[in-house]
Amino acid sequence: MDDLILARVLHVIGVVLWIGGVAMVTLVLLPGLKRMASPAEAMNFFIDFRRRFAAQARYTTLLVGLSGLYMTYVLDAWHRFMQWQYWWMHTMVLIWLLFTVMLFVFEPRSRRRKQPSQTNITAQTFTRIQRKHMILLILSLITIAGAVAGSHGWLIPGGRI
């Protein structure tokens, strides 16, 4: 029982560090960069910031994934993936997969590639980046709300087993 609680504690700490970082980038950093006088300079700053964030987000996604899998195993909750009332289990895994591919495949690949010319970077570039981050953030927040409510017993009627 104690190990389940410990897994839950680590899971939530991982989620706070990781999704909290995504919220900060989306709601504070990107709007600030959009207003900078030199978009090329802003992009250089963003690339460096993203590299540093990705380095720590790799550990937190790993922590969230391992603790999540462990809880699924201990609770023997595999059947939930067959029940739509547990939609938040599906979206947890979906978000985890999306970020894992971005952090472990795309981010290292973009670092190895030569940086493209920065002359065509404008404020609109940051608006586009912010839109993508906003979609991920909203999806993550809906998932967090569903996971907290669902794992404490608030399920869509008819879904309790």
Ligand code: HEM
């Ligand atoms: C491989 C990926 C993941 C797996 C297998 C997984 C699995 C789980 C399991 C089994 C629980 C406990 C449910 C219960 O007690 O009934 C849980 C709780 C939770 N998960 Fe995940 N999870 C994953 C990723 C995520 C992600 C990406 C997020 C955030 C976006 C997240 C947020 C949460 C939250 C907020 C809780 C509720 C904690 C609580 O209030 O007790 N999980 N997860």
